[in-house]
Amino acid sequence: MRSLNLDQLRTLVAVVESMSFSAAARRLNLTQPAVSVQIRELERRFGVKLIERLGRQAHATEPGRSLVEAAQRIFRECDAAFDTMRRYCDGWI
Numbered sequence: 212m213r214s215l216n217l218d219q220l221r222t223l224v225a226v227v228e229s230m231s232f233s234a235a236a237r238r239l240n241l242t243q244p245a246v247s248v249q250i251r252e253l254e255r256r257f258g259v260k261l262i263e264r265l266g267r268q269a270h271a272t273e274p275g276r277s278l279v280e281a282a283q284r285i286f287r288e289c290d291a292a293f294d295t296m297r298r299y300c301d302g303w304i
Contacts, residue, residue, distance in 0.1 A: 213256075217289070220282040222249040226262060227271045227279050235269075253278075 225235035226246065236243045254261050261275035271279055298304045 215285075216249075216252075217285070219249045219253050220278070220285065222246055223253060223261060223275070224279055224282050224286075226250060226269050227275065230268050230270065232264075232269055233267075 222235060222239060222241070225238050226232055229235050229238060232246050232250075233243050235241075236246045239246070250262055257274070257278070259274040260272050261278060262269050263272055295304070
């Protein structure tokens with residue numbers, strides 16, 4: 212299995228938090244079609260629907276909510292790793 216794409220996970224989180232593909236696109240400085248492609252690729256990869264569109268609003272499905280929670284944990288770990296490396300670089304460690 213290929214590695215997870217952090218950009219796709221970041222896009223999923225943005226869509227769920229903003230409840231909109233268009234708002235997520237603006238937030239991430241992407242086009243709306245690019246956001247749609249990233250969500251579609253994630254859904255294809257996992258074989259489940261992650262986002263339900265209800266009119267102009269986008270809501271996470273149950274699998275989508277689970278993946279968002281996992282993504283948020285991954286981002287916290289990435290931030291911690293970055294902070295640790297920055298402390299090495301700055302001579303604190």
